[in-house]
Amino acid sequence: MALSKALNLVVCKVQRERKILH
Known part of the structure; x- marks a missing residue:
């Protein structure tokens, strides 16, 4: 679970960074 x-x-985190990149 952890x-x-x-x-x-x-x-x-990755999706957020990807959003910032695009």
């Missing part, structure tokens, strides 16, 4: 939570945070 690993899934961490993955979720990473995905959110």
Whole structure:
């Protein structure tokens, strides 16, 4: 469960950075 939570945070971070890039 903790690993899934961490993955979720990473995905959110990546998507946010991607949004800023575009």
